[in-house]
Amino acid sequence: MKRIAALILLASLSANALGFEPFVVSDIRIDGLNRIAAGTVYNYLPISKGDRLTNDEVQRAIRALYQTKFFSDVEMERQGDILVIKVTERPSIAKLTIRGNHDIKTDDLKKGLKSIGLSEGETFDRLALDRVQQELIHQYYNRGKYNVSVLPHVTRLDRNRVAVDIEIREGKAAKIKEINIVGNHAFTDKAIRDDFESGTTNWMSWYSKNDQYSSDKLSGDLNKLQSYYMDRGYADFGLDSSQVTISPDKRDMYIAADIKEGAIYKVSKVHLLGDLILPEKTMRRLVFIKDGETFNRAAIEASSKAMKAVLADMGYAYAKVDTIPKLDKENRTVDLSFYVQPGHRIYVRRVIFQGNTRTEDEVLRREMRQLEGSWYSQAAIDRSKIRLQRLGFFKKVDIDKSRVPGTPDQVDLNVKVEEQSAGSLMFGVGYSQYSGIILSGSVSQNNFLGTGDRFSLGAEKSDYYTQINASYYNPYLTDNGIGIGYNATLSKADYSNLGSEYASYSNSTRAFSTTLGIPITDFQGLNLSMGLSSTKINTYEGYTPQVLIDYQNAIGHRTIHTWTGSIGWTYDTRNSYWAATRGGLLSASVDGALPGSTVQYWRFTGEANHYWPIGGGFVLYLDGQVGYGSTYGNQTYDRTFGQYVAGQKYDYPFWQNYYAGGVKDVRGFQDNTLGPRVCAGLDPTTGKAAQPVNGNCNGSSYYYAQPIGGAFKVLGTAEVYLPLPFLKDINTARVSVFMDVGNAFKNYQSFQASQLDASYGISLHWKAPIGPLIISLAHPFRTQPGDQHYEERIQFTFGSQF
Incomplete structure (x- = not known):
């Protein structure tokens, strides 16, 4: 289809450009404009007065105007030494209506549509509307609603305008009828699925919605399944496959997961490698798994996180702690290494406040516990955020860091706040x-x-x-x-x-x-x-x-x-x-x-x-x-x-x-x-x-x-x-x-x-x-x-x- 469309476009461009003999353009006239200003067209047109115009230049100009998506048709003619461009504008969207949606708010939908150019006042593009239709269907599929239908209606209005009405029929979410875990011997289905978000219908489903299928929920549940085993010593656990089957009426879902439990492993030795910064004895206090203990991925991740947190408080904002497990399947042991890469010690060059249009910078700065010119400290930054939130002046407070270009040991802190009313006149x-x-x-x-x-x-x-x-x-x-x-x-x-x-x-x-x-x-x-x-x-x-x-x-x-x-x-x-x-x-x-x-x-x-x-x-x-x-x-x-x-x-x-x-x-x-x-x-x-x-x-x-x-x-x-x-x-x-x-x-x-x-x-x-x-x-x-x-x-x- 893409090849056919390209051939048709090429043929049309050739036809529109047919019969041109090279000439020097003395003037350019544009016919057919209603909403779009001539200056806008000139900005996109790669031809100017005094240019020598050839067939190749004409084709390039037509392509450039088509790519603006302002026009459904573009033709070029020569009248003496004057280039005449005849255009047919695409209609504008006078009204955009969305109805029938309950799972997704209308405002959220309109924001998403606006990001791809489908909003009131914009130029109407039928291809964009088709993409919207497919994307909406995909979003509802992720929510388990496989009976959804998205029906766009386009009504022609006067003055080259259209009204777009998107009718959504959500249907009912598919319900999970069965969840089968195949290959589990050490633990029961009930124990494994206790923390799952997905489940079959029970007396609390009206509240938890656990029986409504969602691909995102299932993905999270499969990760929880892997964590369940690896937190209990099964270091070589494997999820061989997972299948999701839907009934012909698209109302019932059947989920199956094939797993390989493997064996329980013990930790033979814990090594601390790399540049530890602190004495090894101090760093080992942050390791929550010891020699001889059962392998536990949650404890390993917590250890890595604790070491990075301590280093971040000392100024090593981009510290890495990589975990390297070596499995000995014959003896069922794991040789565990934590490789510490602290990177450069960072200090804060500047603290930049954004969004405080009514509040003086000094009011925010005096709450900051991370100071300019001092070593980076994550604990000080976290405390600064809490102090700013508790002022009551801001709906939202975000603090992020950005590297200073050309300097590996400096960052700027960007404190972004969203102000709310801090005063009132009330009767x-x-x-x-x-x-x-x-x-x-x-x-x-x-x-x-x-x-x-x-x-x-x-x-x-x-x-x-x-x-x-x-x-x-x-x-x-x-x-x-x-x-x-x-x-x-x-x-x-x-x-x-x-x-x-x-x-x-x-x-x-x-x-x-x-x-x-x-x-x-x-x-x-x-x-x-x-x-x-x-x-x-x-x-x-x-x-x-x-x-x-x-x-x-x-x-x-x-x-x-x-x-x-x-x-x-x-x-x-x-x-x-x-x-x-x-x-x-x-x-x-x-x-x-x-x-x-x-x-x-x-x-x-x-x-x-x-x-x-x-x-x-x-x-x-x-x-x-x-x-x-x-x-x-x-x-x-x-x-x-x-x-x-x-x-x-x-x-x-x-x-x-x-x-x-x-x-x-x-x-x-x-x-x-x-x-x-x-x-x-x-x-x-x-x-x-x-x-x-x-x-x-x-x-x-x-x-x-x-x-x-x-x-x-x-x-x-x-x-x-x-x-x-x-x-x-x-x-x-x-x-x-x-x-x-x-x-x-x-x-x-x-x-x-x-x-x-x-x-x-x-x-x-x-x-x-x-x-x-x-x-x-x-x-x-x-x-x-x-x-x-x-x-x-x-x-x-x-x-x-x-």
Whole structure:
């Protein structure tokens, strides 16, 4: 066919050029142009005014214009000394429609079509459309859909345009009916295929799609089959053949693999050859297979990778470690050699930033742990990437190296970032089952003017709470990373608006603080804070629990003045802030009211959590928290003299109590409802404060006891994040199953493990356009008397909250 097409083209070219006598071209005229500019044709035309034109030159010119794919016909004529070129333009694509596709997204298809010139606005080429048709069929074959049909329809429109409609009928994927492994004796089919992606239909196939045939999946499974044997000593394992058979109706697939197991080999000797750089004793610590052990390819590959990693951290960026096994089939042993080729020691000439159109280079550069002019270190580069990702300014961060031409020992680092919005102007409505409707407005910028400083100003109002907050933080007050921040808050809370099951009192607070952040290492740092606050507390006779009224009467003040101070330590190794999959966070802080405050108290808060990838896309998360508070100094306020005198020590202030329960705490219970409870009002029979019995208030006008929190809190969480196929981007949404346990206690002495509440359930975390959305379906399975009044199986909160 190609030869016939070439002969036809040659004949047409000869015909178009027939009858030309050589002449000097005085002018060139082009007829037939509509969309294409004459200048474009002149750029491709190898003939100019003043050229002597021959038949050979004419044929070369026609070929050049055909190769542009702009024209379906080209003719050349002579009018005197004027060369007349008559062209027929190919139609342009006015509209491109793809329908019927489900497995492959339309946007992805259009990107692929555009790369070969089939897109709206481009010149239509029928041959390109035929290639597209075959390529699409091939892609669906790779997905196991052998019944697919791709039908292109071309409709002629006015003004030399066409509409291209590609109709895809995907059909159903062929299902795997049988997988037969022939030649296995040492292991069962089940053991061998346990890690295969391909499989026959079972009860989980609707989720895993394992029974849908894919050539890519099969190729990966055959590699896993080879690895399975070679990781267990079968050094001469062989895959003789593999066959895939399809039923006549193209719905059923049958897979067979013929293998030769071979024998189990032992490692006779491990040699380290080449330029080791480090002492051999040091390098041998990185070899995970020893003399006399069973051959294990996974251990060998891990050894090679570990040696290259160590050398890369020393500057040998292109180090090679080749594995050379010598099999002794008679004795069934392997003589194993690792040949180390470190290459040149590399240093980084320049670090080049790309893609940061809003963020200053300096903001990125100060996060880099790989410095210009220093030896290349892969560990420093990996750490730099994590630090950049955790800024929150970028969707994507890639760091690659490129050799400096002409210099074997230098590379440039190319840091490519894709920026995302680091600020927002938000007016929103949220809802929490605890707070009710939440109205909020805020302006925030985590990358203020591209400097990396953080600024926010916001207001929030809910059924019981109103707050205005302003903050500013400069993370690099000094070059070594000491940061300084300021925060001012005005807030008012009226808990009586939450219903009779909550302690009825209100408070209003004005506070200001300044914070100093001091880095210790890349992973840990200190935070020091000083500030002052003023809190006015209002209690209500007959509604507020008597114990809270008595406490306020004891201190003799409705307005509490506090000098605040805190010190906190964090150790953070998480690989992401929002959707971490490995690493963890350790934190501990002590804060409280300094001497001279109305009530002197301190409290300790600690947390430890960690993420572990456990295979298959599953991630295990464990978290533990503890909080403890107490007062210090013996002091009593003397109303007569208006000063503090030595006397009885106060209890821990109730407005600083810890609470438990809620969508971000012990799920399955209403927010802040677990822990100590008291009754409002006085028992009419005794004249004393009523005490809760099994969650009820005997003699009180209220049925439920009111939670008031406590000075000690314990919380634990075990959570497994699930790899769901419809949630491809874990940075947007995650689903988990969880178990929470915890409670609040009056003080440390009151703690009893038997009084810890617990629940289990499933949770969705979604970064929705309106703000973070959390939905939990929880079932409390361990409760205390009275807790049943506060159970809440479905909990959700959404919207931005300051």
